[in-house]
Amino acid sequence: MTNEIKPINMPKWGMEMSEGDINAWYFAIGDQVNAGDDLVDIETSKIINTVTASDGGVLRAIIGATGETHLVGALLGVIASAETSDAEIQAFIDSNSSAAAEPEAVAEVAAPVAAAIETAPAPVAIPQAANGLSKLAEGEDDSLVAASPVARRLAAEYGVNLNNITGTGRHDRVSKWDLEAAVLAAGGRLIGNSINKSNGAVQFGDDSNVKATPVARRIATQLGINLLECRVSGDRGRVCKADVEAVAALKNKMPAQTDGSSTASNSTFESQPISGMRKTIAARLQASKQTAPHFRVHIDAEIDALLEVRKQINNSNTNAKVSVNDFIVKACASALMKVPAINVQFDGEQLSYFSNADISVAVAIDDGLITPIVTDANHKGLVEISNTTRDLATRAKLGRLKPEEFQGGSFCISNLGMYGIKQFDAIINPPQGAILAVGAGEQRPVVKDGQLAVATVMSLTLSSDHRIIDGAVAAQFMSVLKGYLEQPATMLG
Amino acid sequence: MTNHSNNPTVGGKTSMKTIREAINDALREEMRRDPTVIVLGEEVSGGAGCEGEDDAYGGVFGVTKGLMPEFGRERVIDTPISEAAIIGAAAGAANNGLRPVAELMFFDFIGVSFDQIYNQAAKFRYMFGGKSKTPMVIRGTVGGGWRAGAQHSSMLHSIVTHVAGLKVVMPANAYDAKGLMVQAIRDDDPVIFLEHKVMYDIACEVPDEQYCIPFGEASFPRQGSDVTIVAISNMVTHAITVADILAKEGISCDVIDPRTVSPLDHEAILESVEVTGRLVIIDEGNPRCGLASDIAGIVAEHGFFSLKAPIRTVTAPHTPVPFAPELEDAYLPNADKLMVAVREVLAAGPSGA
Numbered sequence: 137m138t139n140e141i142k143p144i145n146m147p148k149w150g151m152e153m154s155e156g157d158i159n160a161w162y163f164a165i166g167d168q169v170n171a172g173d174d175l176v177d178i179e180t181s182k183i184i185n186t187v188t189a190s191d192g193g194v195l196r197a198i199i200g201a202t203g204e205t206h207l208v209g210a211l212l213g214v215i216a217s218a219e220t221s222d223a224e225i226q227a228f229i230d231s232n233s234s235a236a237a238e239p240e241a242v243a244e245v246a247a248p249v250a251a252a253i254e255t256a257p258a259p260v261a262i263p264q265a266a267n268g269l270s271k272l273a274e275g276e277d278d279s280l281v282a283a284s285p286v287a288r289r290l291a292a293e294y295g296v297n298l299n300n301i302t303g304t305g306r307h308d309r310v311s312k313w314d315l316e317a318a319v320l321a322a323g324g325r326l327i328g329n330s331i332n333k334s335n336g337a338v339q340f341g342d343d344s345n346v347k348a349t350p351v352a353r354r355i356a357t358q359l360g361i362n363l364l365e366c367r368v369s370g371d372r373g374r375v376c377k378a379d380v381e382a383v384a385a386l387k388n389k390m391p392a393q394t395d396g397s398s399t400a401s402n403s404t405f406e407s408q409p410i411s412g413m414r415k416t417i418a419a420r421l422q423a424s425k426q427t428a429p430h431f432r433v434h435i436d437a438e439i440d441a442l443l444e445v446r447k448q449i450n451n452s453n454t455n456a457k458v459s460v461n462d463f464i465v466k467a468c469a470s471a472l473m474k475v476p477a478i479n480v481q482f483d484g485e486q487l488s489y490f491s492n493a494d495i496s497v498a499v500a501i502d503d504g505l506i507t508p509i510v511t512d513a514n515h516k517g518l519v520e521i522s523n524t525t526r527d528l529a530t531r532a533k534l535g536r537l538k539p540e541e542f543q544g545g546s547f548c549i550s551n552l553g554m555y556g557i558k559q560f561d562a563i564i565n566p567p568q569g570a571i572l573a574v575g576a577g578e579q580r581p582v583v584k585d586g587q588l589a590v591a592t593v594m595s596l597t598l599s600s601d602h603r604i605i606d607g608a609v610a611a612q613f614m615s616v617l618k619g620y621l622e623q624p625a626t627m628l629g
Numbered sequence: 630m631t632n633h634s635n636n637p638t639v640g641g642k643t644s645m646k647t648i649r650e651a652i653n654d655a656l657r658e659e660m661r662r663d664p665t666v667i668v669l670g671e672e673v674s675g676g677a678g679c680e681g682e683d684d685a686y687g688g689v690f691g692v693t694k695g696l697m698p699e700f701g702r703e704r705v706i707d708t709p710i711s712e713a714a715i716i717g718a719a720a721g722a723a724n725n726g727l728r729p730v731a732e733l734m735f736f737d738f739i740g741v742s743f744d745q746i747y748n749q750a751a752k753f754r755y756m757f758g759g760k761s762k763t764p765m766v767i768r769g770t771v772g773g774g775w776r777a778g779a780q781h782s783s784m785l786h787s788i789v790t791h792v793a794g795l796k797v798v799m800p801a802n803a804y805d806a807k808g809l810m811v812q813a814i815r816d817d818d819p820v821i822f823l824e825h826k827v828m829y830d831i832a833c834e835v836p837d838e839q840y841c842i843p844f845g846e847a848s849f850p851r852q853g854s855d856v857t858i859v860a861i862s863n864m865v866t867h868a869i870t871v872a873d874i875l876a877k878e879g880i881s882c883d884v885i886d887p888r889t890v891s892p893l894d895h896e897a898i899l900e901s902v903e904v905t906g907r908l909v910i911i912d913e914g915n916p917r918c919g920l921a922s923d924i925a926g927i928v929a930e931h932g933f934f935s936l937k938a939p940i941r942t943v944t945a946p947h948t949p950v951p952f953a954p955e956l957e958d959a960y961l962p963n964a965d966k967l968m969v970a971v972r973e974v975l976a977a978g979p980s981g982a
Binding site for chain 2: 284285286287289290305306307309311312313344350351354
């Protein structure tokens, strides 16, 4: 063991990971830790995984407390020898926290955990509650103080008297940067600045990249509203004036924290931070619905023959527990080989047609869903597909999937049949080109050769991205799929 | 007319004055105040000594009219048609204690006097360790739109801006013209004072008393937060036009007039771009190695992370100024061209318009 101080940092698991939630620490401060021990569970937008200790020593500090969200690379804890002094530990923490803070601003990563807007403090025109800042407001008429026009304008917005600022700009006038330095030194917050570490209230990230109309942006600045709080209802996916005003109205309607004289409704609500997974689901599906023009084709398949084959397989092999969904995965894989135009990813510019069917299967888990991938499903037999799917689903529910097991895929299946859902539409899982929504197999009256009969029928709906998949192609795929499901033996061909 | 928000407050009486009158005012008052101030150039008075013809011109644009009758031919000197002689004489006089204001009728003629400017006057103070100074002002007219042809319409500010040791001043209104001319005369370095020939008759309220406008401090004729427009000289007029039209649409423009291109108030530009994230530069000069590309380069280097959209420049094309009126109009940057660029910049970038 060395006397070195070792950091525990937020890991980066996969390209898309920008932050993680601290789920649980396995050790308390003061505990002896050995290299290889499980240290802390981190939840990302998709998985829960464990950080193990790379070095042994005493866990001297925990910076990332359970329940908090931290950016990739952020210092979560410190391991050092018992002999290392507290001052050294503190110095190490200080130097590492500031180092980690720098890239945050540049990289414009997602916001730190955002509590629901309902818990936000009542809006103020400009956030400047700090006492130091009110001191900056005092002073005589500052109209003759030499200041750049931009600095003077911002001083008015911050409510700062320019007499209190030392000018270091051109000809010793007060520059924008002089003003901002003074505001920060007084404990104030920069307008439009993203990262605020001192304020424990709701924090949203830098909203400068949020698409918004100029009017909406200006009003949001005036009202102290972050554009990330706003709904997006304007043209071309922009936050518009009405969206900002809606947030403002909501905030104004909130019961004040200090006086109980609220006349609002008696119904209560529980505020919860939004989970990383929920944020990812929200962002991806919103983007999909906004950018991909969805169209649906719908077909019914009779699956009595399929159910018979399934029974044969499961009876003949005690280890097999093939489900109807496994048949659908297999049938889709075969159909994708027949109609490869559906087996596609599209990133907005480039089309990628895949030679194998990597089929994502939507799995509902606590507070979300995940789509683990049955890779090469066209080369797998039904039992293999069944076992693979079951293993993936089990581990998905435990949060133990590896990133490569749920990132990618060339096609997606969402099956709500087990809930008795007859038929539904699914949203495409980008960058895939299509998704199949599977309803319940149920006995329905059907007409065969002019005679009424009873068959087990399943409704299937394919949502396709019309930018890359045309109606006839989607129809052809569904027709082929129906054929495989109704005559499962043909899949062997 | 102009929001002089960062100008020192000047008390007392003001009058409506054109740029021509404002410069004349500044010259006259400085000549009254300081006997070392002299004026020289081709027909800065005129009349060639003929009886009854004295002061017939007062310069080809009438800017120095009335100075000779008050100060005499010793201080208001009509020169031969030799720019080399005018600038050489002025530089020598400046080295020997006078404060000459030399006029190049058209700044296009700088070519024949360029050695005296860039290799002599601009370098004296530097080469002689501050023991010598060259407090001269070179006035000249620049710019197109006057139907004067390729040899009398150039916008050559970038050539002199490039020369270390020169200060380059380009007023866009009468208020600035007077304050900057006073500063130019009192300044101990050679100052190039460029007057746009189509702007002489544009008037605004100008204080009667003398005042200085320090070099290197931009003015903001319009203030806003959506896009920054940098303009100089006659281009300020177009920038204000565009800003006022966009203001009616709820789009606010920060219009920056640097007033002096050397020294340049890059701080004001960078500050503004930090707020707006969008920058359009309009300049009447040719596009290559010009003021527009210079400012674009400064912002790209020092303000890159503030930008939400690519910088756009609006300049003349890389040709001499055409003589045919239709072609000259098509050649010059104007409000329409600027509007197109500003709208493109507003529409570009991650957060849309």
